[in-house]
Amino acid sequence: MSQKEFWNSKFSQEEFLYGKKPNTFLASKIKLLKKESELLCLGEGEGRNAIFFAKRGFKVSAFDASDIGLAKLDKKAQEEKLDIKTVCLDLNEWKSDKKYDVIVASYLHMYKDERIKLFEKIEDSLNPNAYFIGEFFSKKQLNFKSGGPKDEDLLYNVDDFNKNFLYCDKEVSEQEVILDEGKGHQGDASVIRVIIQKL
Numbered sequence: 001m002s003q004k005e006f007w008n009s010k011f012s013q014e015e016f017l018y019g020k021k022p023n024t025f026l027a028s029k030i031k032l033l034k035k036e037s038e039l040l041c042l043g044e045g046e047g048r049n050a051i052f053f054a055k056r057g058f059k060v061s062a063f064d065a066s067d068i069g070l071a072k073l074d075k076k077a078q079e080e081k082l083d084i085k086t087v088c089l090d091l092n093e094w095k096s097d098k099k100y101d102v103i104v105a106s107y108l109h110m111y112k113d114e115r116i117k118l119f120e121k122i123e124d125s126l127n128p129n130a131y132f133i134g135e136f137f138s139k140k141q142l143n144f145k146s147g148g149p150k151d152e153d154l155l156y157n158v159d160d161f162n163k164n165f166l167y168c169d170k171e172v173s174e175q176e177v178i179l180d181e182g183k184g185h186q187g188d189a190s191v192i193r194v195i196i197q198k199l
Contacts (some may be wrong), residue, residue: 003090007066011046014071018045022052027136031102032100032131032195037101038084041123042091043108047073047084054082057177058077059103061085063094097120105134107147109154119164120188126198132165133195138174140190147185156192162183171195 006039010017026049033039041050044062046069054060054077060083064070070086079086091116093118105124110118122132136156137148161172172194179185 002087007064009070009074011066011069016046016048017182017184018048019180019184020048020051020076021181021194023135023181024048024177025191026104026106026133029051029131029133029195031078032133033058033102038099039102039104040100042103042122043103044073044086044183045069047076048082049104049106051076051080051082052173053104055080058123059083061087061100063087063089063091064074065090091118094118094121096125098125099127099130100125101127101130103130103132105132105136107135107137109149112153112160115160117165119161123165123198126197131195132168132198134193136192136194138192139188140174144187144189144190146179146187147181148189158192161192161194161196165196167199169197169199182189 034112039053039058039060043063044064045049048131050060051071067088070088074086087154139152139155139157141148141155158172158174174192179189
C-alpha cells in the first residue's frame with residue numbers, strides 16, 4: 001500500500017483524526033520564530049499545525065501524501081480566509097529546491113532507511129539560523145496505546161537526530177507525555193522532541 005493510499009484511508013472520515021488543535025510542542029515554540037517567516041509543514045495531514053501558524057502571520061506551505069487530508073486543509077483554510085500552499089507528494093519524492101525559515105513536523109512516519117535522505121533535504125532547505133522543530137514517536141511508544149505505528153522501523157530514537165544535522169545546533173530529548181489530539185492520539189506516549197537550528 002502506498003503512502004497516499006494508507007493516509008487517504010485514515011483521513012477519509014468527515015471528522016479530523018488528530019483534531020483541529022495544533023501539536024502542543026510545536027505551538028509552544030512559536031516564540032522562537034519571527035512572524036511572516038516562510039514555514040513548511042511536513043507530513044501535515046489535515047492541517048492542524050498549518051492552520052495554527054498561518055493564523056499567526058506565517059507564510060505557510062504544507063506537504064502531505066494524502067490528497068484527502070490536504071483537501072480538508074484547503075477547505076478549512078478557505079473558511080478561515082488563510083492563504084496556505086498545499087502540495088500532495090510522498091516525501092521520498094520531495095526535491096529540496098526552496099529555502100524556509102522554519103520547518104515543522106509532528107509524528108512523521110518514515111522508515112529508518114529513508115530518514116537520512118529526508119534529514120539531508122530538511123537541512124538543505126533551511127536558511128541560515130532557521131529552525132527544524134518536530135515531535136516524533138520514540139521506539140518506546142510500542143509500550144503505549146495512544147497511537148502511532150506498531151512497526152519499530154517507523155519509530156525514532158535520539159541518535160537518529162544526533163547522528164544527522166551535523167552543521168546545526170540541536171536540542172533532542174526523549175520524553176513521556178500525555179496526548180490529547182483527536183481520537184487518533186489519546187493518552188500516555190513516548191516521544192522524541194527536537195529543536196534544530198541551522199548554523
